Amino acid sequence: MDYIDTKHVAAELKRRLQDAFPGVKFSVRKGTGTASAWISVHWTDGPSTTDVEEITRPMQGSQFNGQEDRYESTGNTVTVTVKGRKVTGSPLVDGIDTHQEVSEDARKAAADLWSDARDGEDPSLHSNGGFHGALVIDGHTIEANYTRTQVLRIALLVILPQRWAAATEQAAQTARPASTSEEGEEAAEPLTLTHTDEDGTTVTGTRLGDGAADVLTRHDFKWHRKNQYWYAPGSRNKEADTEFMAAVAADLTAAKLRVTTALSEPTPTA
Template identity: 75%
Template structure:
């Protein structure tokens, strides 16, 4: 039986996670010292811990049995590439820790949901908050930062990840020629009916992070990003220019469809 060194397992795990969750940046670290047979996985927002652990469990060679205070073999085997050669063996990994961080943007969205659920009352930044219900989820009584974290973790991030997966599925379902046409870049435009929208984004291209900073939201039905409150209003060309500039700063090609000028007398 061949044994696969922890560092090679960590490299293979990172490759698998990036393939399974495109657009999410994973930091996969091999332990040092007494924890050298352990691996830690870090990421921000994106998939849930349970989703990620579906991919980490098969990479463990042993697991701790608390009842008998000892490690037991999992009988898992993994295939990795070492110096260009495929090697299959038992992973020398006793455990894999997973750590999902919540971004400031997600916490900001959580505070906005709390605001809506409390009739426009600004959420406090300290003190104990009563239990409440946000989008059908019971948020436990807790200190303010912890309650914002629960809202982000239980409501905001699952909704965003579901939208990202829907967007990826819709992109994959498009005819090949249509994908090629859309590969040229994004289109930022304003119409009276739809307001200010951005089309042509792809999962993992970096556009989502930029658009969320400008308070854009993903329209699941129409499959585009839109700026709330801009329908049936005149285009804010300054706002559109700022969005386009930030998208281009993220190395994204953007075509701006300028709104028609209002006729003058």
């Protein structure tokens, strides 16, 4: 049987992850030294570890049997491209570590939920500790633990799944033709989330009572009375914070609002 070198498996794994989860940036690295037959995968927010491991599991050629203290073959085979030629064989990979990072924006949203569940208590007051009882948020039990750990669990169990579901739905809506209402009328125009040097990050197209205001104020947007749009303070004359914009778009979509995102072309420099 042919064996596929770890580096070729890592390259194929990254391609599969990008195909499965478009828009998510994955770092896929081959181990060094004694871990040379291992691969590590890192990403921020996006899909859950369970979802990612559905892609990584078939790429592992062996796994550790703790009872017998040895590695055993998984029987998996993979097909990769090496120098323009398709090669199929057993992957020389003993294990694949997955690490989902949580962005600061997601942690902030989780901290807000923690505060709401604690009658407005500020989680930052317990940044160096503070042990609290269990919470139930959005149907998920957050076990008793230190404040920072509880906030992280809320981000992983509530915030990130909601945002990923919203992002997936938004991608599906983008791929479909414009929908119509039950009466046959055209659906409301989508909101537009834009970043320009002149105005910074703005949202236009909102309507009174559509729910956008609650989402945008949660992300610290302000209403511009003269120009009639929402804007992110301090974002003018700066590069677009794409991670922030993605989080805003995901939360607007989760609130069942259609939203399109646009970035201005960078201003040429001399």
